[in-house]
Amino acid sequence: VGEIKRFLRDDGMIKVSRSLKETAYKAKMMKDELCKSLDREPTMNEVAAGLDLPLEEVIVALEANTEIESLSAVIHQ
Amino acid sequence: MQNSNDMQIEFASNSLNESFARVAVAAFLSQLDPTVDELYDVKMAVSEAVTNSIIHGYDADPNRTIWIRCAYSDRLVTIEVKDEGKGIKNIDEAMQALFTTSEEDERAGLGFTVMQSMMDQVVVESEVGKGTKVTMTKTFY
Amino acid sequence: MQNSNDMQIEFASNSLNESFARVAVAAFLSQLDPTVDELYDVKMAVSEAVTNSIIHGYDADPNRTIWIRCAYSDRLVTIEVKDEGKGIKNIDEAMQALFTTSEEDERAGLGFTVMQSMMDQVVVESEVGKGTKVTMTKTFY
Numbered sequence: 485v486g487e488i489k490r491f492l493r494d495d496g497m498i499k500v501s502r503s504l505k506e507t508a509y510k511a512k513m514m515k516d517e518l519c520k521s522l523d524r525e526p527t528m529n530e531v532a533a534g535l536d537l538p539l540e541e542v543i544v545a546l547e548a549n550t551e552i553e554s555l556s557a558v559i560h561q
Numbered sequence: 562m563q564n565s566n567d568m569q570i571e572f573a574s575n576s577l578n579e580s581f582a583r584v585a586v587a588a589f590l591s592q593l594d595p596t597v598d599e600l601y602d603v604k605m606a607v608s609e610a611v612t613n614s615i616i617h618g619y620d621a622d623p624n625r626t627i628w629i630r631c632a633y634s635d636r637l638v639t640i641e642v643k644d645e646g647k648g649i650k651n652i653d654e655a656m657q658a659l660f661t662t663s664e665e666d667e668r669a670g671l672g673f674t675v676m677q678s679m680m681d682q683v684v685v686e687s688e689v690g691k692g693t694k695v696t697m698t699k700t701f702y
Numbered sequence: 703m704q705n706s707n708d709m710q711i712e713f714a715s716n717s718l719n720e721s722f723a724r725v726a727v728a729a730f731l732s733q734l735d736p737t738v739d740e741l742y743d744v745k746m747a748v749s750e751a752v753t754n755s756i757i758h759g760y761d762a763d764p765n766r767t768i769w770i771r772c773a774y775s776d777r778l779v780t781i782e783v784k785d786e787g788k789g790i791k792n793i794d795e796a797m798q799a800l801f802t803t804s805e806e807d808e809r810a811g812l813g814f815t816v817m818q819s820m821m822d823q824v825v826v827e828s829e830v831g832k833g834t835k836v837t838m839t840k841t842f843y
């Protein structure tokens with residue numbers, strides 16, 4: 485089963501932390517884009533739908549964002 | 562990163578909470594900087610165990626309680642999924658591939674098989690009328 | 703979507719677990735389809751409360767326990783963050799902006815102020831030697 489799993493998923497050995505940073509960036513862009521086009525704050529589901537990603541992934545990615553944002557807040561304060 | 566840590570979550574047996582359970586476990590285990598695959602495997606296994614507690618343990622009653630304990634020591638991860646539902650009569654039989662007590666579902670009977678292939682070890686303790694606890698372990702790379 | 707639901711999490715007072723706590727609460731509340739900003743506010747408030755339990759309640763001992771209960775009824779969200787730490791002598795004073803018992807940190811004394819501005823209501827119960835419970839509510843739009 486292990487081999488089948490690896491065969492099906494070529495991104496297997498990628499660290500979650502790395503793939504999350506990409507999603508985090510895309511989620512932030514999508515949020516800003518939707519803010520403009522909808523002229524209001526988008527919901528989490530709208531951001532997920534816009535990225536064609538499961539809501540779960542966006543929640544976790546926005547946490548990665550929180551860490552990036554609070555880190556930059558510390559650096560730039 | 563510290564070398565051991567543990568947490569517990571408790572939630573209603575509503576299928577709405579499956580996603581919450583998966584994300585909570587994944588967020589906790591992300592402390593180990595896992596690979597995409599490792600986290601995917603754990604989430605699949607947790608999903609199957611939680612679904613079983615809801616559907617079989619509690620006959621889809623959304624108002625009962627499910628507990629998950631998740632711990633790691635170095636890179637050995639332990640996850641317990643527990644319900645106080647109706648329990649399993651014959652555990653060996655229940656764990657066999659394709660065994661199911663559901664009648665509707667066509668792709669039924671593979672929950673324990675999925676857990677076993679996603680995790681290194683799956684131990685089931687259960688008592689009829691008392692409930693079921695599934696303990697799964699996996700060593701992260 | 704159902705109109706009420708609740709969960710509880712329990713974890714060690716290790717600052718490593720702050721992110722886990724934030725994500726668990728966010729994942730649970732995502733059932734209400736909040737805006738990105740609403741979820742961000744809640745996460746900030748949870749962070750401040752958990753940090754207080756770790757730093758003040760438990761004097762940074764990473765081996766104590768913190769509890770979070772999170773519930774919603776329609777769009778009214780309630781979050782409790784509880785510790786069994788040293789407690790607060792004078793709650794009114796503690797909640798004042800810029801009041802702090804920490805000496806090192808320069809941007810200190812704003813935790814409760816942040817919680818109050820991110821959430822609709824913040825209620826603190828505490829007993830010296832017993833612990834502290836912060837109950838926060840917010841109605842999602």
Ligand SMILES: Nc1ncnc2c1ncn2[C@@H]1O[C@H](COP(=O)(O)OP(=O)(O)O)[C@@H](O)[C@H]1O
Nearest residue numbers: 613614617618655661662669670671672673693
């Ligand atoms: N938590 C549980 N409580 C009661 N019975 C359970 C539980 N988990 C599993 N079972 C029993 O074990 C059987 C096999 O489970 P599984 O392999 O997941 O297949 P499926 O869920 O598709 O039936 C179930 O049909 C059920 O009879």
Ligand SMILES: Nc1ncnc2c1ncn2[C@@H]1O[C@H](COP(=O)(O)OP(=O)(O)O)[C@@H](O)[C@H]1O
Nearest residue numbers: 754755758759796802803810811812813814834
């Ligand atoms: N969980 C807690 N246990 C004990 N004392 C606390 C707790 N939370 C807050 N306090 C007290 O309240 C004060 C103010 O908290 P806060 O507004 O968050 O500012 P800060 O954390 O920067 O000191 C703290 O300095 C501490 O004395």
Ligand SMILES: [Mg+2]
Nearest residue numbers: 609613672673
């Ligand atoms: Mg099953």
Ligand SMILES: [Mg+2]
Nearest residue numbers: 750754813814
């Ligand atoms: Mg504080």
